[in-house]
Amino acid sequence: MTSATTLTGHKFERQFFEAVVKRRLFFTETFDIYRLSPNFKGDNRGLFDYGPPGCALQANIVDAWRKHFVLEENMLELDCTVVTPEPVLQTSGHVDKFADWMCKDPIKGKPTASGDYLRADHLIENVLKARLDRGTGGLTKDAPKLDQATIDEYNNILAKIDNYDGDGLAELIKQYDIRNPENNNEVLPPVPFNLMFKSTIGPSAASPVYLRPETSQGQFLNFKKLLEYNQGSMPFASASVGKSYRNEISPRTGLLRVREFLLAEIEHYVDPDKKQHLRFGEVSDVILPLLDRETQLAGKTTPQKLTVGQAVELKIIDNETLGYFLGRVLLFLQNIGVDLSKVRFRQHLANEMAHYACDCWDAELLTSYGWVECVGCADRSAYDLTVHSKYTGASLTVKEALPEPAKVEEWQATLDKKLVGPRFKKDAKAVQTAVEELDQTTLESLATELAEKGVVAIKTPGLADGSTSVALSKELLFIAKVTRQVNTREYTPNVIEPSFGIGRILYSLLEHVYWSRPDAVERAVLSLPLAVAPNKPIAHRISTRLRKLGVANMMDSSSASIGKRYARDDELGTPLSVTVDFDTLKYGSVTLRERDTMRQVRGPEDDVVRAIKGMVDGTDTWEQVLNRMP
Amino acid sequence: MTSATTLTGHKFERQFFEAVVKRRLFFTETFDIYRLSPNFKGDNRGLFDYGPPGCALQANIVDAWRKHFVLEENMLELDCTVVTPEPVLQTSGHVDKFADWMCKDPIKGKPTASGDYLRADHLIENVLKARLDRGTGGLTKDAPKLDQATIDEYNNILAKIDNYDGDGLAELIKQYDIRNPENNNEVLPPVPFNLMFKSTIGPSAASPVYLRPETSQGQFLNFKKLLEYNQGSMPFASASVGKSYRNEISPRTGLLRVREFLLAEIEHYVDPDKKQHLRFGEVSDVILPLLDRETQLAGKTTPQKLTVGQAVELKIIDNETLGYFLGRVLLFLQNIGVDLSKVRFRQHLANEMAHYACDCWDAELLTSYGWVECVGCADRSAYDLTVHSKYTGASLTVKEALPEPAKVEEWQATLDKKLVGPRFKKDAKAVQTAVEELDQTTLESLATELAEKGVVAIKTPGLADGSTSVALSKELLFIAKVTRQVNTREYTPNVIEPSFGIGRILYSLLEHVYWSRPDAVERAVLSLPLAVAPNKPIAHRISTRLRKLGVANMMDSSSASIGKRYARDDELGTPLSVTVDFDTLKYGSVTLRERDTMRQVRGPEDDVVRAIKGMVDGTDTWEQVLNRMP
Known part of the structure; x- marks a missing residue:
């Protein structure tokens, strides 16, 4: 599939669709009356407000996300600040590279x-x-x-x-x-x-801050506390839902490229040597449409359909944990009503990846604007924890006891301090630091060189006479391979990050569930699933009863005709409508109408309330209701 | 009550309390590892992250708020952007006065x-x-x-x-x-x-923006669309939950004075002539502790206890709508577990009020920092809608058909255009504008003066010769009282705004529910009500079953002793704990323990899961469970 269609497979006419979402106030340009005013100058593009149905739909999508990911896997949810001091984003690389x-x-x-x-x-x-x-x-x-x-x-x-x-x-x-x-x-x-919005904090203007471009940095900085909270047990994930900001150069295409947006992000911390996933079996049969790097570089755009299990085995997806989340993402999109024939997973090209990522797959949804990146699954490796730890001096590692002590062979360099002091005087400390910082590979080659020539040159910064290296003879420097026993292992976790752009998902979903009644293109319907649909119009007493049961609903007591009311419900994606009429007063019975089929049943108020509650909870279906009610 | 106590009436020792909320990661200073690093310079005070239990408690309070206000009264919820162009906040008065x-x-x-x-x-x-x-x-x-x-x-x-x-x-x-x-x-x-954070939007730096200091402006700017969405029907309310920002000069006192915070705000639009409230009867018997303006100016601090009905009748509270919301606020605070003996409603003094308010009552909660403003209920009159309408030219009024046409008597001034043109030439238009803009009071006195003296002076800006008024004789100007028939009434609604600082409420609530076991001051308990408590630790299979029923819970499979686990649950405010032990494997029975009483019952897993779900839904109580289970 390469071009957008309605849910029923007809041509997607964007102007009709946009008229519906605008008329029903799903979302609207922010500060509209200012934008339209002749007095207003300035740039306010890329900012959108959600009206009542959009706001409810957004809340329901986030709620479904929380249940599917956070609650299901006991993730540790955080709410971190948007305002971020400059040094944090300097360290993370965003000030220079974002x-x-x-x-x-x-x-x-x-x-x-x-x-x-x-x-x-x-x-x-x-x-x-x-x-x-x-x-x-x-x-x-x-x-x-x-x-x-x-x-x-x-x-x-x-x-x-x-x-x-x-x-x-x-x-x-x-x-x-x-x-x-x-x-x-x-x-x-x-x-x-x-792309970051900049400001200053406090009265002195000496402390620059940015609005976060992603929720992740706040999560990373809490890593040590979260590990403690999780009683030291690995792997685990943190999660965050919150506004993030990107000062886009030239935002267009409505909700798809905005400057303020809601992100729902998971940071899954994993041992780099153990990227298996305990629950991999639950998703290994899920089929993913995959467009990998090689296919794209060959100038092609047709995805390959593979199960998660096959893709990991073929190394198209790097590891089980990344595969697990790609599978879970697909199941989530399915839950909220996304059309799976309009989903693909595209691997980032090398230059396209964010500066922190070593691999990344995007879940893209097909819309009338083309394929839209809605979920990014990046492997951020140990990048962030390493740089923050280096800047702050805080330890952001995991220490675990080895099942049994291990022996480690390593090269060790020793200086004869009695000779080094008198020989280098003020420079002695610089020389010692330079020797301590030599890595294993360098040590190995120096050992050979020292044995052969009896002297080696060591790069040494900070020497008093401005030279850049010192010569050390085998009288001063001794390099040998030693064996050391270790009881614990220390490592910086890798981070797998599924990151969800809620606004883009919401917009693409609205396009996917949109269709028109066959008799008239302007009779629009949004077939949102019951789990995420904004509300369910209902008459007053029934409304109160459903509210007490926690079912969001809306009462329509206008004088509009029943046809107009149903049309309004269709455009709001309202799955079920109850009509109270003269027969209700006479016999206590009400009508229940289902949106997509337009079929209706009639029954006592009690039965209808019970049926609605059952369908919302997922313990009842419309087919069952149709069967048992006339 | 004037000083803080624990829930059991003992002295509140802040250091013990703080140790608990820190240890259990309810909240923590943002960017802690940066703050503590010797490399970090700058100001990051007044920023806090919520850890897993704080994040869950916050979400539960917001959820309770939504059910109590938004869902209960069919308010129109919006999600507006934080980033706000300067002209909007210039017009609202915030750039000059906030x-x-x-x-x-x-x-x-x-x-x-x-x-x-x-x-x-x-x-x-x-x-x-x-x-x-x-x-x-x-x-x-x-x-x-x-x-x-x-x-x-x-x-x-x-x-x-x-x-x-x-x-x-x-x-x-x-x-x-x-x-x-x-x-x-x-x-x-x-x-x-x-106090506003400033930034710029777009690549050209020519468009200044601020982070909103309140959610209200976005709601006001959508007023016309909301009125249409509500099918023109008045009164109605919009609502918004979202981050807001105030660049406090010197934030201290933890969560109580922060620079980034969650606000939940209601804007109730009402006809200024009809401030009665349809549901006033439901709260008129609620007793409020009121500290009005006069009492404070007399230097006193003891509130008066009155029912909402009495306070409105005595005009201490200005009108029914304001009284209705004050009553609803008290009921909300009670629902989430606030200690009502530590609540008072304080009226703002004249100079204390925000520039947009004409009256304001704060719900204040007593904490170890003294009385803390947690909810503000302001009457913003027609201030905001009027200024935005004036700047943009957009109509932000309500037009309603009168039940029957009304006759309006008014003064009308007419110029003899044939004479005015030749007499004033280029100034004729300025004279006409000046006359058209005369108000009723001025017209009445001018009519008398014109009748007496035969000529009047009219202030006229923009005259060619720089003078400021013109003389108009009774040959040129005619003023008379006329009767006009009107069929519609147009008015700018007044706004009653209950505004909730979620962070302050959360902090004060934690202080209110905190106490220690009598035997040891360090054995802390947070008696959060079931509706808002973060989670309910549970063993794996039971965890899965409860999750499917939508009950948030946490499994503790650590090797800690049962005593330590219960202590952890107490400090997290976990209301119910299930213990799975050897008897579970043998007889299928588990133990259910209630936090405040520490009493336990034992029963089959099915019964316990049903009891937990019942208590969470509010259809079962611990007393009933105690009675029927051993």
Whole structure:
């Protein structure tokens, strides 16, 4: 499947879909009345508010996520602050590396809808796609037709567009004469733009802070406390749901590229030598559509269907723990109503990966905007814990007793301190530090050299006379292999991180469950599953009874016709509607209507309340209700 | 009650309490390993992370809040962005007025623990309280004893400390020789410090934004869409739960004064002429401890106990809607386990109120830090909707059809355009605008003057010759009373805003439910009610069964003794513990232990699971379980 369709397989017409979500206030541009006001100047793109049904849908998705991951696996949930001091993000690499490549349109006085700044990779993508669509080679309609070689060339670039760095993007812009499509201006070469929002904390303005771009850093910094809380037992996971921020260069495409968004993230801490997973068997038969690195670099886009078990065995997925989470992600998406025929797992290309990741698979969902990254599963290795530990001096490791003591052979260097002191005087300490910091490989080769030549040069920083190394003879330096007994093992855990963009999932889900009644394209329905649907309109007394049972619902006492009310329910994705009419007063019976089939049953109020509660809890189904009620 | 006690009425020892919440990771200072690192410089005070039990307790309190308010009254919940463009907060008054008074300690080279900046009102409060505690009149121990008149004077200032503006605070600092208590330095006069975090959005740096200091503005800006969503029906409420930010000058006192915090806010939109509330009867008998403005200005602090009904009748509480919410707030606090003997409702003093409020009552909870504002109930009148409407030009009003057409008598001014044009030439338009903008009171007095003198002066801005008024004779201007028929009424709703600081409520609640076993002060218990307690430790199979029923729980498979495990459960506030032992394997029976009474029952696994689920749902009680199980 490569282009978006409605749930019933018809062409997806975005303008009808957008009219529904706007009319029903699922979400709306933030500060709309300001944006539309002639007095307002400034940039407020990429910010969205969720209205009542969107807010409820979002809460239900997060609730389902918590049950599926956090509660199911006893993950340790945290709520960390968004405001983050600069040194933390300096250490994590975000201050230096968390950037996109940006091109400025230098020609003043011609402001474009997208502003004067363009994200370089998106610019190239848009221009090449437009050329492919038009079938021409250049900027104008009259440009010569594209030949097959050029078409292949463009498609090849597009398939690996995420793999270009700044120089690569600059080269493409030059080679293919890429310009601002809105005004045909040439653009300046790409420069990096850091995506974090910056501020200062406290009254003195001397303490810079950023809004976190991900929830993970707060989790990592609590690692030692969490390990203690978990009574020292490994592996375990922490989890966090919270707002995160990225100052996108040029946000468009609605909810899919926003500057403030809800992330739900899991950090699973695992022994790097034991990446098996205890519950792997539960997901090993789940079938995943996998688009690996090699396939993409070959310019192809058709995923391979493999079970999690096969993919791990074939080493397409690196290890059991990563495979386990990819399987669990698919099951979660299925639970909340995502169309599985519109899901694929795509492996990141080498240059595309975040600076902290050593491998990454994205769960992508097909929408009318193309394939959208909704869940990222990164293997962050020991990167974060290592850098934070180095900066702060805090130990972020796991120590475990070995089942039995082990013998370790290692190279050891010893200095004759009696001779070194008088020989190097003030430099003696620098020499000693340099020797202590030699690694095993270096020691091994130095041992050979020392035996052969009787003297070696050791790189030594901080010498008084400004030279960079010292010569040590075998009288001063002694290198030998020794055997040491160890009773414990100390390691920095690796981190597997499934990271969920809740807003993107919510938007893609809405596209997936959208369809129209066959008789009229404007009669829209959102077939959201009962577990996540915002609410269930109902009459007053029944509403009160369901509320007491914890079932979210909405009463519609307007004077609208019954047809209009049902249409409203359909567009809100309301799975069940109860109608109270004259017969209710007379016989105490009410009508229960199911959204997708539009079929109705009639029965006593008590039976209907019990049926609704049962269906919400998952202990009853509409088919069973249909069978037993008239 | 004026000083903090444990739940069992013993002296509250903060160091023991803090040890428990720290040990059990309810919350912890953010970026702790950075704060403790010698490499770290900068300010990260006032930021806290919630660990697993704190995070669960917070989620349960928010869940209880949603059920009690949002679900119960069909409020329209929104999730709006934190990032807010400057014009919005300029219009709302926050850019100019959302500030605290700050004193700088000018002496360099002597950094104090609290930094170089002090919040003026807190500084005065701390110094005067210390003098009262010491019983001396000045900075040193040897200063003369306080006489009764001075003691009364100090107490009087403290009772109304929130009522001083910048000049008032400066005067107090001078008059009472208030100095930085940490180093005895004199401080500079107070200056305003804006409490909002500032940043910029987009790549051009030309668009300043702030982190919202409250969730309300996003709700107000969606008013028109919400009114439509609610099918035009009034009154109704919107609600929002989300992070908000205040760059506090000098945060101390743990969770009680933080720079990033969770707010749960309700904006109830009501016709200013109809502030009755349909469900007022449900709370009119609830008894509130009220500390009104007059009592405080008299220097007194003893609240008056009145029912909501009495307080509204006596006009102590302004109207039914405000009274309704104060009653509902008390019931909510009771639900989640707050000690009602440690609650009071305090009315804001005139200068203390936020710039947008015309009346405000705080629900304050007694803690070891004194009385803490946890819920604010402000009447924001039509302030916010009016200013946003004025800036944007968007209509933020309600139009309602009158039950029958009404006749309105009003003064009307008419200019003879044929004469005005030639007479005033270029100024004619300015004159016409000036006349159109005259209000009813002015028109009435002008009518009399015109009849008496035959000519009136009208203030007219923008005249060509720079003069400020024109003379209009009765030949040019005609003023008369006319009768007009109107079919609709248009009004800007008033807003009643109950605003909940979730972190403060959580902290105060923890203090309220804390006590020690009589035999040992270090054996701490947190008697959190079942509805909000973080979790319920349990053995594996039972854990799985309860999880399927949606009951959050935690399994403890450590090798710790049963006594240590129960102690851990007590400190986590875990209401029920299940123990699986050798008898379980033999007879299939397990032990269920209740936290507060430490009593245990033993029974088959099925019965115990059913009992736990029943107690969590509120359909069963521990007393009933005790009665039917051995």
